[in-house]
Every structure is written in structure tokens, then in C-alpha cells.
Amino acid sequence: MADCPGYSLSGVAASLLFILLTVKHPDEFRVVGPAHPVLTRVGEDALLTCQLLPKRTTAHMEVRWYRSDPNTPVIAHRDGAEVSGLQMExxxxxxxxxxDSTDEGSVALxxxxxxxGDDGQYWCRFQEGDYWREASVLLQVAALGSSPNIHVKGPGDGGVQLVCTSQGWFPVPEVYWEDTREEKLLSFSENHVLGEDxxxxxxxxxVVRNDTSETISCLIYNHGLKEAKEATIALPEKLQTELASSRVIGPSQPILVQVGENIELTCHLSPRTDAQSMEVRWVRSHYYPAVHVYVDxxxxxxxxMVGYRGRTVVMSDAIHEGNLTLRIHDARPSDDGQYRCLFGKDGVYQEARMDVQVMAVGSTPRITQEVLKDGGVQLRCASDGWxxxxxxxxxxxxxxxxxxFSEAFHQESEGLFQVETLLLVTNNSVVNVTCSISLTGGEEKAARFPLSDSKIALLWMALPVLVLPLAMAVDLLKVKRRPKDQKHHSNQQNLKNDESHRGLPSDKKLWL
Structure with a gap:
């Protein structure tokens, strides 16, 4: 071993690690929670419990309940007092x-x-000094919704449509149809919409055949509560009602509006029928929530729907003829799309569909330029409000x-588009380019950029940068050469005087 100190050190380290792993914390404990989820209905109070083992007082411990982040607890206690300022929103x-039982290590929230939103997992943590243990508790929130309503739409070419609606469920329930033999029927479509609450x-x-003469049931089942609600409809009776043979007529062409204008959705019954005792409902994709409901x-x-509150009004002057108009004030981009107008009575609905096209013509394009290092020109065209x-x-x-070269679109919070496009110009023959921004309907705005003139302007802008240093260099050269020129002039003058004094012709001076 003396010859292998490395083995000696590693053996000592392993021994120390073993001791650390096997020696228990002097105040070691564990935490246990309930064996099953805690099921609570919406609106009731939930009680979540956990137990410290071995049982002992928690008076000098920190205990906190939290969801995902221990630093933002649902509630926290330290040394028997609530810790303020940390609570989860x-x-x-x-x-x-x-x-009730903190002396025995049992705490409850x-x-x-x-x-x-309270549905999900919670953690109960006990901490003493730097030693802590925790257990999880699952809270299952449930809500039994309203009794279903079955609406009949049709008959039509595709058969009779039965629409089963209900609200106030949590979590998403199971929906299924049964005939008189309690055999399940296959749904045509199923939708779940999360409400504000x-x-x-x-x-x-x-969808069933037009000649169906059965009684059909819609059942909605909550798995957590193991409870269901049911509605039944006898089709032969419904297909004999007043609306079964009626039609709803809407506009045949899309309704075009500018942002900020009013939208008018008009529909009427055919044959014309007094609709004062009917429910008239304008909707988007679902029966609920609606754009507007007019009843009684x-x-x-x-x-x-939230987005239409305070913006809608019904003009019902011709309701006795089955004619109504919904006016939506201050059109927005979110109003764009398809609407349905439904007349309903005794559980039977007839509807018409209509399209609304919302438009906004944006600002006149703005073109700016940038000279690139390779001598090319990059033009940037931008506009907003489309x-x-x-x-x-x-x-x-x-x-x-x-x-x-590239195009980029950004949709602002109010739904309008900003657009930016780049054009790289490397060909000197390209002049007078135009940036055009337009809508499918033909609305257009454009701006022209005289590219040739811009290059001349860029040249004139560059001239001072080139000429000024050149002029300065010439002046500096003159200053450096001036003493030599003056000396040469003085020598020439002295030579002339000497030649004159000696009587030599002046034109011979260069040959002496």
C-alpha cells in the first residue's frame, strides 16, 4: 500500500462517502399525502392534507404548500406564523x-x-434548517353542466341535423347519442369551447335520415363525478312544427365593409312568417356564445361573445314579416368571416349563412434607400394599416x-398588417421603380422612386467628400514647394544682373 498512495486515497474517499450516505440526519423525517386524489366540485371548498412522520410538532418548522414554484407558495408558515408577501396570485x-393537528405533524390547506384553475397537483413541504421533505396531493376539480338541449335543423338534402348543446362542464365531458335500442350513434362533429369562467x-x-321516426337521446357524462345528464327528442313531432318546412334567406353576396364602418346582417323567413315568438340568434362557428341573441x-x-358586447343592436321593425337586421358597430378585422342567422322555435332551427369581408386600406408606401458596400442600392418600401x-x-x-429581395408582414394587436419589402438594385439601367401595395378587391396604393436621379444625387453628395481632401492636398504641396521656388527666382535675378553688368545678351543666359 505504501507503494500505491493513489489507491490509499481513493479507498479513504470511498469510505468517507459510504459513511456520509449511511449516516442519517439527526432530525430525519418524511412526509406523506393522501393515497387518492381529492375530488371537489366547482364552488365548494377543498381540503388538502399531509402528514409528517414520525409524528411531532411543526411549531419550529417552515411548512409551505405550493404548485410549481416553492418560492411562490399557495400559503406558507414559519415558526407557527404565516409568511406574508410570497403568496401565489x-x-x-x-x-x-x-x-387542528400541528402538534402531531398533520397540516391542511x-x-x-x-x-x-385550481385543478392539478399541489406539494406540501416541511423544512427544518437545511433539511426538507415533501409530498404531492392531487386536486381534481369537477363541474356538472346544464341539462342538454337538442336542436333540430332541417330537413335538408343531407338529412336532419340534431345539435346537442350544454354548458358549465369541467373537465371536458364525454358526449354520445343513443337510439331507442340504446345503441350508440356516431357523431358528425363534436366541439368544446372554453368559456371565460x-x-x-x-x-x-x-345527422339522421329525413324519414327517421325514432326517439333519440343525447347523454353528457362527467367521468370524475361519474354523473351524466340526458335529453331526449322525438323526431316525428319536431318535424311537424312550424319551422320544419321554412327556410331562412340571407344576402347572396359577401358583405364588404371598411374597418370602422357598421356591418348589417339581414335575414328573413321564407315564406314570410311572424317571428315575434321566435328566438333569433346570430352566431359564428358555435351556437354559444353568440354574436347576438334576440328572444322575447x-x-x-x-x-x-366578449368581442361584441356593447357593439350590436337589432332592427326589428319588420319582425312581424320574419325580417330582422343585426347591426354591428365599428367593424374590426376580427369581425371578418362567416356568420349564421338562426330562427328557432320549439327546439327547431333553420339558418342562413353569410360572409363578411372586412377591409382596411393602409398608408401610402414610404420608400427609403441605402447604398451598399458593393455599390448597389437597397430600396426599402414600408406601409401599415392594411x-x-x-x-x-x-x-x-x-x-x-x-x-x-424579401417581404415581411407583422399583424398588430388590433389585427391590421404592417408590410415591409426590400429591393436590391445592381443594374444601372433600372430606373423609376414603383412599390405597389394592394388588396384582392382592387384597392391599391403606390409610390414611385426615381432611382436614376437618386444616383446623381448620391454622386453630388459624394463630391464634397472627394474634392475637399484633394484641394487640401494641393494647398499643402504649394506650401512645401514655396521656399525652393523663391530661391530659384532669386538666383535667376542675380544672374540677370550679373550678365547685364558684363554686357552679355540676355538670351544667352541658358547656354552659359
Whole structure:
């Protein structure tokens, strides 16, 4: 061993590591939580518990409940007092510490009026000095929604559509259809929409034959609560109602509006029928929430989409003829797209679809230039305030298209587009280029840039940079040469005087 000190040191290190790993912390403990998830309905109070083992007081410990970050706890206690200033946003005033069994190491967190956002995993951490242990607790939040409504649309060429709707569910429930033999029927489409309250609206569509004479049920099931709600419809009765043989007529062409203008969506029943006792609903892709709901002569505000609140009004002067117009004030880019106008009575709906095209003509393009190191010129054309996304094109003096170097589009928060395009010019024969920005409908704005003139201007701008140093160099050369020239002039004058004194002809001076 004396000849192998390296082996000796490694053996000692291994022994120390073994000792450190096997020696227990003097105050070692562990934490356990409930064996099963804690199931709580929306609006009720949830109680989450955890236990310190071996059982002992937590009076001199730090105990905190948290979601994902221990530094932002749901609630925290240290030395028997609540730690303020750290609490996670959303739990203030709702999270409560319970101290029923802290002497035996049992702590509990009460969350008042549980919300859908409370669903998920929580951690209970005990810490004493630098030693800590924790356990997880799963909170399952559930909500049983409203009783389903079955709406009948049709009959039509594709058959009769049955639409089952309900709201107020959490988490997303299972929806299925059954016939009188309790056999499941295949849905045509299924949609789930998360509402402002964190609860789900469900909409499920079933298509059946026009001659169907069955009774059909829609069931919506919450797996956590193991509860379901059901609605049943007898098709023969529904297909004999007033609206079953009616049609709804809307505009045959897209409705074109500029941003900031009003949108008017008009639809009417055919044959013309008094609609005062009907529900008229303007929607986008789903029955709920709606753009506007008009029922019993009034607006149903609680069903309206957030983006349309305070912006809609119904003109119902001709409602006795089944004719109504929805006016949407201050058109926005988000209003662009398809709408549906539905007339409903006794669970039967008929609808018409209409397209709204929102446009915004942006600013006149601004063209700027940059001279590149290789002598080329880069032109940048920019404009903003466009909707939908515009088409950008560079053109030469002859009107022919010139490919751009790059194009970039950015959609601002209000939905309008900014556009920027670059053109690299390396050919001196390219002059008078035009940047054109246009919409599909034909609205266009353009700017022309006299590229040849710009190069002349760049030359004149560069002349002072070239001429000024040259002039300075010439002046400096004159200053350096001046003493030599003066000496030469003096010598010539002396020679002339000497020749005159000696009587020599002056024209012989260069030959002496």
C-alpha cells in the first residue's frame, strides 16, 4: 500500500462517502399525502392534507404548500406564523391554513370556492434548517353542466341535423347519442369551447335520415363525478312544427365593409312568417356564445361573445314579416368571416349563412434607400394599416414586375398588417421603380422612386467628400514647394544682373 498512495486515497474517499450516505440526519423525517386524489366540485371548498412522520410538532418548522414554484407558495408558515408577501396570485383571500393537528405533524390547506384553475397537483413541504421533505396531493376539480338541449335543423338534402348543446362542464365531458335500442350513434362533429369562467361549452352534431321516426337521446357524462345528464327528442313531432318546412334567406353576396364602418346582417323567413315568438340568434362557428341573441323582444346579454358586447343592436321593425337586421358597430378585422342567422322555435332551427369581408386600406408606401458596400442600392418600401394581408409588388418604368429581395408582414394587436419589402438594385439601367401595395378587391396604393436621379444625387453628395481632401492636398504641396521656388527666382535675378553688368545678351543666359 505504501507503494500505491493513489489507491490509499481513493479507498479513504470511498469510505468517507459510504459513511456520509449511511449516516442519517439527526432530525430525519418524511412526509406523506393522501393515497387518492381529492375530488371537489366547482364552488365548494377543498381540503388538502399531509402528514409528517414520525409524528411531532411543526411549531419550529417552515411548512409551505405550493404548485410549481416553492418560492411562490399557495400559503406558507414559519415558526407557527404565516409568511406574508410570497403568496401565489389567485389564492389571496381563498387559501386558509388549518392548525387542528400541528402538534402531531398533520397540516391542511383549505381552498375556498374552488375554481377550474385550481385543478392539478399541489406539494406540501416541511423544512427544518437545511433539511426538507415533501409530498404531492392531487386536486381534481369537477363541474356538472346544464341539462342538454337538442336542436333540430332541417330537413335538408343531407338529412336532419340534431345539435346537442350544454354548458358549465369541467373537465371536458364525454358526449354520445343513443337510439331507442340504446345503441350508440356516431357523431358528425363534436366541439368544446372554453368559456371565460374556465368551464366548457359542448356542442355535438348528429345527422339522421329525413324519414327517421325514432326517439333519440343525447347523454353528457362527467367521468370524475361519474354523473351524466340526458335529453331526449322525438323526431316525428319536431318535424311537424312550424319551422320544419321554412327556410331562412340571407344576402347572396359577401358583405364588404371598411374597418370602422357598421356591418348589417339581414335575414328573413321564407315564406314570410311572424317571428315575434321566435328566438333569433346570430352566431359564428358555435351556437354559444353568440354574436347576438334576440328572444322575447329583448337582447339576451349573458349569451353574448366578449368581442361584441356593447357593439350590436337589432332592427326589428319588420319582425312581424320574419325580417330582422343585426347591426354591428365599428367593424374590426376580427369581425371578418362567416356568420349564421338562426330562427328557432320549439327546439327547431333553420339558418342562413353569410360572409363578411372586412377591409382596411393602409398608408401610402414610404420608400427609403441605402447604398451598399458593393455599390448597389437597397430600396426599402414600408406601409401599415392594411387588412387582410395585402399583396406587394415592385415594378419598373415599363410596368413589368421586379422580384423583391424579401417581404415581411407583422399583424398588430388590433389585427391590421404592417408590410415591409426590400429591393436590391445592381443594374444601372433600372430606373423609376414603383412599390405597389394592394388588396384582392382592387384597392391599391403606390409610390414611385426615381432611382436614376437618386444616383446623381448620391454622386453630388459624394463630391464634397472627394474634392475637399484633394484641394487640401494641393494647398499643402504649394506650401512645401514655396521656399525652393523663391530661391530659384532669386538666383535667376542675380544672374540677370550679373550678365547685364558684363554686357552679355540676355538670351544667352541658358547656354552659359
Amino acid at each position: 389567485g389564492y389571496r383571500g381563498r387559501a386558509e391554513w388549518t392548525e 383549505k381552498i375556498r370556492q374552488v375554481q377550474p 374556465g368551464l366548457f361549452y359542448v356542442e355535438d352534431t348528429l 323582444g329583448a337582447h339576451s346579454a349573458e349569451e353574448q 387588412f387582410p394581408r395585402p399583396h406587394v409588388q415592385w415594378r419598373g418604368r415599363d410596368g413589368k414586375a421586379i422580384p423583391s
